[in-house]
Amino acid sequence: MNNRTVQLSTTLRQVDRTGGVSEMSVEFGYDASDPFAIHAVFRSGTGTVHWEFSRDLLAAGLIGPSGEGDVRLRPCHDDEPHVLILLSPPSRTAEFSAPLGALADFLDRTSELVPVGDESRWIDFDTEIARLMEIID
Template sequence: MSTVIEQTVEARLVAAAPRMPSIPATFHYDRRDPFAVRMTFPAPATLEGVEVCWTFARDLLAAGLHEPEGHGDVRVRPYGYDRTVLEFHAPEGTAVVHVRSEQIRRFLSATSELVPAGLEHLQFDLDRDLAELMRDAC
Protein backbone atom coordinates (compact mmCIF):
# COMPACT_ATOMS: atom_id res chain seq x y z
CA MET A 1 0.00 0.00 0.00
CA SER A 2 1.27 3.44 -0.88
CA THR A 3 2.32 5.76 1.92
CA VAL A 4 1.85 8.95 -0.10
CA ILE A 5 -1.17 10.65 -1.63
CA GLU A 6 -0.85 13.48 -4.15
CA GLN A 7 -3.74 15.28 -5.75
CA THR A 8 -3.59 18.15 -8.19
CA VAL A 9 -6.22 20.83 -7.67
CA GLU A 10 -7.21 23.91 -9.60
CA ALA A 11 -6.54 26.94 -7.43
CA ARG A 12 -7.79 30.39 -8.31
CA LEU A 13 -5.37 33.09 -7.25
CA VAL A 14 -7.19 36.12 -5.86
CA ALA A 15 -5.36 39.19 -7.07
CA ALA A 16 -5.94 42.89 -7.54
CA ALA A 17 -6.71 42.29 -11.21
CA PRO A 18 -10.36 41.59 -12.03
CA ARG A 19 -9.57 38.17 -13.50
CA MET A 20 -8.65 35.37 -11.13
CA PRO A 21 -6.15 33.15 -12.96
CA SER A 22 -6.22 29.41 -12.40
CA ILE A 23 -3.03 27.80 -11.24
CA PRO A 24 -2.32 24.12 -10.71
CA ALA A 25 -1.45 23.29 -7.14
CA THR A 26 -0.77 19.94 -5.53
CA PHE A 27 -1.91 18.61 -2.17
CA HIS A 28 0.51 16.07 -0.71
CA TYR A 29 0.04 13.72 2.25
CA ASP A 30 2.56 11.23 3.59
CA ARG A 31 1.63 8.74 6.30
CA ARG A 32 5.17 9.12 7.72
CA ASP A 33 4.14 12.68 8.70
CA PRO A 34 0.49 11.89 9.49
CA PHE A 35 -0.60 15.22 10.96
CA ALA A 36 0.63 17.34 8.05
CA VAL A 37 -0.53 18.29 4.57
CA ARG A 38 1.63 20.07 2.02
CA MET A 39 0.33 22.33 -0.71
CA THR A 40 2.77 23.09 -3.50
CA PHE A 41 2.53 25.89 -6.05
CA PRO A 42 4.55 25.72 -9.28
CA ALA A 43 7.29 28.24 -10.05
CA PRO A 44 5.30 30.23 -12.66
CA ALA A 45 2.60 30.97 -10.07
CA THR A 46 4.96 32.58 -7.55
CA LEU A 47 6.50 36.03 -7.33
CA GLU A 48 10.02 34.63 -7.01
CA GLY A 49 9.62 32.21 -9.90
CA VAL A 50 10.43 29.17 -7.74
CA GLU A 51 8.23 26.36 -6.51
CA VAL A 52 6.67 27.18 -3.13
CA CYS A 53 5.48 24.60 -0.64
CA TRP A 54 3.38 25.27 2.46
CA THR A 55 3.00 22.68 5.23
CA PHE A 56 0.07 22.82 7.63
CA ALA A 57 -2.16 20.58 9.73
CA ARG A 58 -4.55 18.18 8.03
CA ASP A 59 -7.18 18.97 10.68
CA LEU A 60 -6.87 22.70 9.83
CA LEU A 61 -7.80 21.93 6.24
CA ALA A 62 -10.72 19.73 7.32
CA ALA A 63 -12.09 22.21 9.86
CA GLY A 64 -11.71 25.12 7.44
CA LEU A 65 -14.24 23.52 5.10
CA HIS A 66 -16.94 24.33 7.67
CA GLU A 67 -15.84 27.47 9.49
CA PRO A 68 -12.90 29.90 9.53
CA GLU A 69 -9.81 28.25 11.04
CA GLY A 70 -6.22 29.25 11.60
CA HIS A 71 -4.47 32.10 13.34
CA GLY A 72 -0.97 31.81 11.94
CA ASP A 73 0.63 31.65 8.53
CA VAL A 74 -2.12 29.47 7.03
CA ARG A 75 -5.83 30.20 7.35
CA VAL A 76 -8.73 28.30 5.80
CA ARG A 77 -12.39 29.25 5.51
CA PRO A 78 -15.46 28.31 3.50
CA TYR A 79 -16.52 30.63 0.69
CA GLY A 80 -20.05 30.09 -0.50
CA TYR A 81 -21.36 26.62 -1.17
CA ASP A 82 -18.61 25.13 -3.29
CA ARG A 83 -15.36 26.98 -2.59
CA THR A 84 -12.81 27.12 0.19
CA VAL A 85 -10.36 29.97 0.68
CA LEU A 86 -6.79 29.30 1.74
CA GLU A 87 -4.68 32.25 2.87
CA PHE A 88 -0.90 31.98 3.06
CA HIS A 89 0.79 34.73 5.08
CA ALA A 90 4.51 35.39 4.63
CA PRO A 91 6.80 38.39 5.26
CA GLU A 92 6.67 39.09 1.50
CA GLY A 93 2.88 39.32 1.52
CA THR A 94 -0.28 37.27 1.53
CA ALA A 95 -1.48 34.86 -1.15
CA VAL A 96 -5.18 34.04 -1.24
CA VAL A 97 -6.47 31.15 -3.32
CA HIS A 98 -9.88 29.60 -3.88
CA VAL A 99 -10.15 25.82 -4.28
CA ARG A 100 -13.28 23.85 -5.00
CA SER A 101 -14.39 22.34 -1.71
CA GLU A 102 -15.16 19.01 -3.40
CA GLN A 103 -11.50 18.68 -4.44
CA ILE A 104 -10.44 19.20 -0.83
CA ARG A 105 -13.04 16.72 0.44
CA ARG A 106 -11.83 14.11 -2.06
CA PHE A 107 -8.22 14.64 -0.95
CA LEU A 108 -9.13 14.43 2.75
CA SER A 109 -11.16 11.28 2.12
CA ALA A 110 -8.14 9.64 0.48
CA THR A 111 -5.90 10.65 3.39
CA SER A 112 -8.43 9.24 5.85
CA GLU A 113 -8.39 5.91 4.06
CA LEU A 114 -4.62 5.86 4.46
CA VAL A 115 -4.58 7.18 8.06
CA PRO A 116 -7.95 7.70 9.77
CA ALA A 117 -8.32 11.04 11.55
CA GLY A 118 -7.64 10.62 15.25
CA LEU A 119 -5.33 7.64 14.69
CA GLU A 120 -2.31 9.53 13.38
CA HIS A 121 -0.29 8.70 16.51
CA LEU A 122 -0.34 5.01 15.55
CA GLN A 123 1.92 5.78 12.58
CA PHE A 124 4.88 6.46 14.84
CA ASP A 125 7.30 3.75 15.89
CA LEU A 126 8.65 5.37 19.05
CA ASP A 127 11.09 2.56 19.81
CA ARG A 128 12.68 2.83 16.36
CA ASP A 129 12.72 6.64 16.48
CA LEU A 130 14.33 6.64 19.93
CA ALA A 131 16.95 4.09 18.83
CA GLU A 132 17.73 6.31 15.83
CA LEU A 133 18.16 9.35 18.08
CA MET A 134 20.41 7.46 20.46
CA ARG A 135 22.53 6.11 17.62
CA ASP A 136 23.05 9.66 16.31
CA ALA A 137 24.01 10.89 19.81
CA CYS A 138 26.91 8.47 20.16
Protein backbone atom coordinates in the same frame (compact mmCIF):
# COMPACT_ATOMS: atom_id res chain seq x y z
CA MET B 1 1.33 7.33 -5.67
CA ASN B 2 1.81 4.34 -3.37
CA ASN B 3 -0.36 2.82 -0.68
CA ARG B 4 1.14 5.18 1.94
CA THR B 5 0.42 8.47 0.15
CA VAL B 6 -2.52 10.44 -1.20
CA GLN B 7 -2.16 13.15 -3.86
CA LEU B 8 -4.41 15.82 -5.32
CA SER B 9 -3.34 17.84 -8.34
CA THR B 10 -5.63 20.79 -8.96
CA THR B 11 -5.72 24.35 -10.20
CA LEU B 12 -6.38 27.16 -7.77
CA ARG B 13 -7.49 30.67 -8.59
CA GLN B 14 -5.25 33.34 -7.08
CA VAL B 15 -6.70 36.75 -6.35
CA ASP B 16 -4.16 39.59 -6.31
CA ARG B 17 -4.31 42.92 -4.45
CA THR B 18 -6.07 44.63 -7.37
CA GLY B 19 -8.76 41.94 -7.62
CA GLY B 20 -7.16 40.31 -10.66
CA VAL B 21 -7.46 36.54 -10.92
CA SER B 22 -4.88 34.08 -12.21
CA GLU B 23 -4.58 30.31 -12.06
CA MET B 24 -1.90 28.27 -10.33
CA SER B 25 -1.18 24.54 -10.31
CA VAL B 26 -1.03 23.02 -6.85
CA GLU B 27 -0.16 19.52 -5.67
CA PHE B 28 -1.54 18.58 -2.27
CA GLY B 29 0.13 15.58 -0.70
CA TYR B 30 -0.33 13.40 2.34
CA ASP B 31 2.10 10.73 3.53
CA ALA B 32 1.31 8.22 6.27
CA SER B 33 4.87 8.58 7.58
CA ASP B 34 4.02 12.24 8.47
CA PRO B 35 0.38 11.63 9.45
CA PHE B 36 -0.49 15.03 10.90
CA ALA B 37 0.69 17.09 7.90
CA ILE B 38 -0.60 18.17 4.53
CA HIS B 39 2.06 19.29 2.06
CA ALA B 40 1.21 21.73 -0.72
CA VAL B 41 3.44 22.59 -3.67
CA PHE B 42 2.40 25.74 -5.57
CA ARG B 43 3.80 26.03 -9.11
CA SER B 44 3.77 29.21 -11.12
CA GLY B 45 5.75 30.69 -13.97
CA THR B 46 8.08 32.30 -11.44
CA GLY B 47 8.89 29.21 -9.37
CA THR B 48 7.75 26.67 -6.82
CA VAL B 49 6.68 27.31 -3.23
CA HIS B 50 6.21 24.61 -0.58
CA TRP B 51 3.80 24.93 2.34
CA GLU B 52 3.00 22.51 5.14
CA PHE B 53 0.00 22.68 7.46
CA SER B 54 -1.99 20.31 9.64
CA ARG B 55 -4.62 17.93 8.37
CA ASP B 56 -6.86 19.14 11.21
CA LEU B 57 -6.57 22.72 9.91
CA LEU B 58 -7.71 21.62 6.45
CA ALA B 59 -10.61 19.60 7.88
CA ALA B 60 -11.78 22.52 10.01
CA GLY B 61 -11.41 24.92 7.06
CA LEU B 62 -13.86 22.91 4.97
CA ILE B 63 -16.68 23.59 7.44
CA GLY B 64 -15.79 26.95 9.00
CA PRO B 65 -13.05 29.54 9.43
CA SER B 66 -9.82 27.97 10.72
CA GLY B 67 -6.26 29.00 11.37
CA GLU B 68 -4.70 31.91 13.20
CA GLY B 69 -1.19 32.06 11.78
CA ASP B 70 0.42 31.86 8.38
CA VAL B 71 -2.31 29.57 6.97
CA ARG B 72 -5.99 30.42 7.27
CA LEU B 73 -8.94 28.77 5.54
CA ARG B 74 -12.66 29.30 5.26
CA PRO B 75 -15.39 27.79 3.11
CA CYS B 76 -17.41 29.88 0.66
CA HIS B 77 -20.65 28.80 -0.94
CA ASP B 78 -21.03 31.36 -3.72
CA ASP B 79 -21.67 30.15 -7.27
CA GLU B 80 -19.39 27.15 -6.77
CA PRO B 81 -18.51 25.84 -3.31
CA HIS B 82 -14.85 26.61 -2.66
CA VAL B 83 -12.37 27.16 0.14
CA LEU B 84 -10.43 30.39 0.51
CA ILE B 85 -6.82 29.72 1.49
CA LEU B 86 -4.85 32.70 2.81
CA LEU B 87 -1.10 32.23 3.09
CA SER B 88 0.68 34.96 5.03
CA PRO B 89 4.44 34.72 4.92
CA PRO B 90 6.26 37.69 6.47
CA SER B 91 6.47 39.70 3.25
CA ARG B 92 2.87 39.57 1.92
CA THR B 93 -0.41 37.65 1.84
CA ALA B 94 -1.61 35.44 -1.00
CA GLU B 95 -5.25 34.46 -1.41
CA PHE B 96 -6.34 31.35 -3.28
CA SER B 97 -9.67 29.74 -4.09
CA ALA B 98 -9.70 25.93 -4.07
CA PRO B 99 -12.55 23.61 -5.12
CA LEU B 100 -14.27 22.45 -1.93
CA GLY B 101 -15.36 19.09 -3.35
CA ALA B 102 -11.85 18.15 -4.48
CA LEU B 103 -10.37 19.07 -1.10
CA ALA B 104 -13.10 17.15 0.75
CA ASP B 105 -12.43 14.06 -1.40
CA PHE B 106 -8.68 14.40 -0.80
CA LEU B 107 -9.26 14.68 2.95
CA ASP B 108 -11.56 11.62 2.91
CA ARG B 109 -8.81 9.62 1.16
CA THR B 110 -6.27 10.67 3.82
CA SER B 111 -8.68 9.44 6.50
CA GLU B 112 -9.07 6.10 4.72
CA LEU B 113 -5.29 5.75 4.81
CA VAL B 114 -4.81 6.98 8.39
CA PRO B 115 -8.02 7.38 10.38
CA VAL B 116 -8.32 10.59 12.36
CA GLY B 117 -7.16 9.83 15.90
CA ASP B 118 -4.82 7.02 14.80
CA GLU B 119 -2.00 9.27 13.58
CA SER B 120 0.38 8.38 16.42
CA ARG B 121 0.27 4.71 15.40
CA TRP B 122 1.96 5.67 12.11
CA ILE B 123 4.87 7.57 13.64
CA ASP B 124 8.20 5.79 14.05
CA PHE B 125 9.17 7.33 17.37
CA ASP B 126 12.63 5.72 17.40
CA THR B 127 13.48 7.38 14.09
CA GLU B 128 12.08 10.73 15.23
CA ILE B 129 14.09 10.62 18.47
CA ALA B 130 17.22 9.75 16.49
CA ARG B 131 16.62 12.77 14.24
CA LEU B 132 16.22 15.02 17.27
CA MET B 133 19.44 13.70 18.76
CA GLU B 134 21.27 14.52 15.51
CA ILE B 135 19.97 18.09 15.66
CA ILE B 136 21.09 18.48 19.28
CA ASP B 137 24.61 17.14 18.63
